[in-house]
Amino acid sequence: MKPQGTAAQHWIPFRENRAECRLCPRHCRPKNERMGFCGVRGTLEGEIRSFNYGQSLAATEEVIETEAVNHFSPGARILSMGNVGCMMACSFCQNWETSQTQYLDYQMVRHYTPQQVVDICLANQIPIISWTYNDPVVWHEFVVETSRLAHKNGIKTLYKSAFFIEAEPVNELLECIDIFSLSLKSLNDEFYRKQTKARLAPVLERIRQVAASGKYLELSQLVIPELNDSNKDVEQTIDWVLQYIGAEVPLHFVAFHPAHQYTHVERTSIETLKNARELALQKGMKYVYLGNTHEPDLNNTVCQKCGTVLVKRYGLHSQVENLDSHSNCTQCGTRSPILYPLDGINQSSPGIKFSTPKQLEIHWHNEAQSAHILQLGGQGKTDTLSIRSLGIERVTSKTLSAGLDRFILSRHSSEETGILISWDSDCHYQNLEVLDRAHYPTNPGSEQTISFRTCLEI
Ligand code: SF4
Structure with a gap:
């Protein structure tokens, strides 16, 4: 049929x-x-x-920093929902195996109802659903319906997008999305047309539409060697943000890893990112962050008045310091831009001991300092794991329930060399390296792939 x-x-x-x-x-x-x-x-x-209503990649527990969001509830856990397909076709796409349907293996696709997504959040006490990875624009109906249901259940919603979308659907999103993390690829229309098969003007108009609504907004730009990493490119972006959005909006310059049709260059260097950050600060941007780096002290949020570190960051980890529950600097009393500063912390559970555990050991290296952990054979059963850091004294635990079977672990500090995961159930666990934030690693070479396109042919 x-x-x-x-x-x-x-x-x-x-x-x-x-x-x-x-x-x-x-x-x-x-x-x-x-x-x-x-x-x-x-x-x-x-x-x-x-044709993709509720058709999704595996729901994955991550942290809000995965989505280039630094000023909203630092450290908050999110349920990342990534669909399939995209309204753009970026030559450098970091998630091309799922965004471009001609490459997608149908065996990776799950089917969720809005109620199931909300139930996973409620059962695992995850306070935010994030619409992310490829691009949420193309499963708009599912996003809106589930987000409305999430709000009825006290769950917040986050929308991470390249935002090539019309104005009317954005009006619907403004009613049911709490946090927008929007990516601007360039200020050059030729770049958009050639490298993304989209256009610049609608993206700029829609970002302004969100900013004018007063909804929570952060902006990011992937910095791609030889494509948009010159001073001119970066300055154009900064000037536009300053003119139309404002100096207070958090702006993230994000490192690129070679992918899809753009593999002849290296990863974006830290020098390039630091240069972009310096240009933005010189021009007057207040909060400039660098994504996909583990450089110490570059991504902290500091008090604009007294310079005290308010939020300390390492990779995807955040630690709130010197902020009270009203988001005031505890040193000088100045109000910080961080919303809900204490809601995201202290969410990890203490460690547990198993008598005869099964174990999975992961070692961090320069290319991958985060991993998705997959539960295999659990069939929706509740299971608890112990997670021990290697190189530092840190032990936590994680419980998966209500069908949640995928979550992220990321490097906690430069001293942490890896992770040892232990459990004693009949489940199996596997890790997939996450190359960069908001990257959804696909399962390694299953013997037979089923084309998503073939399954959808109408
Ligand atoms: S116009 Fe509609 S069908 Fe065409 S790419 Fe955009 S969302 Fe898809």
Whole structure:
């Protein structure tokens, strides 16, 4: 039987048996039984239908810093939900194996209902759902419905996107999303057209739409060697942010790792990132951060008045220091920009001991200082693991329940050399190296792959 998809919003009739999708500025007009550019929305008997409603990568517990969000509840745990398909096609995509449907193995795709996503959060006390990885724009209906349900259950929502989207769907998001983390690839329209197959102007307009709404916003730019890493490129971004968004918005310059069609360069150097940060600070930006680095002291938030460190950061780890519950600097009383400063801390549980544990040992190295830990064979059972740092004295535990079977561990400090995970259930655990934040590592070479496109052919 042919897939029927689910009803989609944001489209208009076009010609007989065709329709025009108005979700993103591409305005695809797929012929009957054909997909649009994103590969997950298509025309069926004169209507645009969504073919990826609830079709997701494994729900994964991470921390809010994974999403280039530094001023909202530091250290808060999030449930990262990544769908499939994308309205862009970046040559340098860091998640191309899931964003570009022609490469996606259908065996990786899970099916969730809005209630199941909320139940995972409630059972595991995860306070925020993050719509992330490839791009949440192309499963808009599922995002909106689940976010509304999340709010009814006291769960907050985060939207991490390249934001090539139309204004009307953004108005819906403004009603049900609490935190926006938006990425600006460049201030050069030719760059957008050539390297991302999108356009710059709609992205800028939509970022301004969010900023004008007063919703919580942080901005980031992936800095890619030879593509957008010159002083001119960086200064254009800074000037635009200063003119239209303001000096107070946190701005992240994020290191790139070679991927997809852009593999002839090295990772972005720390010198390049430091240079971008210095330019932004000189021009008057107040809070500038560097993503995908483990350089000490570069990513701390300091009091703008007395210079006291308010939040200390190492990689994805945050430690709130010298802030009271009202977000005032405990040294001089100045109000900091950090929202809910104490909500995200003290969320890890104390360690436990097993008599005859099974174990998995991970060693950090320069290319990978975080890992996704996958539970295999658990079939939704509750399981508890002990997590011991190697190189430093630190032991915590982690309980997985209600179908949550994937979570991130990241390097805690430069002295921590690795992690030893122990458990005594019948489950198995495997690790996949996370190359950079918001990177979703795919399962290593299963013997037979099933093309996602084939499964969706209508
Ligand atoms: S969401 Fe998909 S189908 Fe709709 S206009 Fe954008 S790329 Fe085309």
